[in-house]
Amino acid sequence: MTKHTLGSYPHMLGFEQLERLLERTAKSGNEGYPPFNIEQTSDHSYRITLAVAGFREEDLSITVEDRQLVIRGRQHDDSADRVFLHRGIAARQFQRSFVLADGVEVGEAAMENGLLHVDLTRARPETVVQTIRIKKG
Template sequence: MSRSPVFGSPLFLGFDHLEQMLDRVQKNADGYPPYNIEQIAADRLRITLAVAGFAMEDLQITQEDNQLVIRGRQKDDSEGRVFLHRGIAARQFQRAFVIAEGIEIEGAWLDNGLLHVELRRPQPEVRVRTIQINGRNRPMVDGQA
């Protein structure tokens, strides 16, 4: 199934990288582990993943360019054990979140099977810039016409 580019309009200049980010997020659509994203203040977010059965040493959090990547891999401790029923999966996962430029990852903690990751979104400064209009056919670059 082909889809039309979201940012294909000539009015969206320089946004082609957003299309690539959306494709990466769509490929990461597995539902495991479940997670919440909360806005806990005007400039603060919290991502909470349900990672029951994972110890701190089984989890890894990295920031790779504009992605927050959370990985989990449990050690196989089933050697010598006989399961009559095994309903608790010991599976690995990778969950990636695309984060906007400027978002800061402040820290993470594990509590009762929930992994919490704190993010802070700094308030952008308002910038107003006046562009000089010249009477020539082309713009001035570094003082030269």
């Protein structure tokens, strides 16, 4: 079976960066924790919602690194002075990554009822028509 790349399609010029983004996304290793939703809130805006019950705002960090939204969580384990008869809620850390398209900007982030909401907006693309002059040879 032959692996096709975007470069193997003659009409797809200059999409090498997109191909690298797709490969990076496939290798990001996002596991299933924490669960999340992505919803479209308007024609040009989105909201990512992560279920982060047990995390405080100071336990979470949100960064944009090389067109990639990275959300990290690290709970402080304060169980040293506590005795658990059953421990089903573990303090665990996570990292979730989302690759952002050109023009997508991260807006506000808010915590509400154990959910972290991160709002994204996409700039409306300008319609550009360019006429190329043909030189006489």
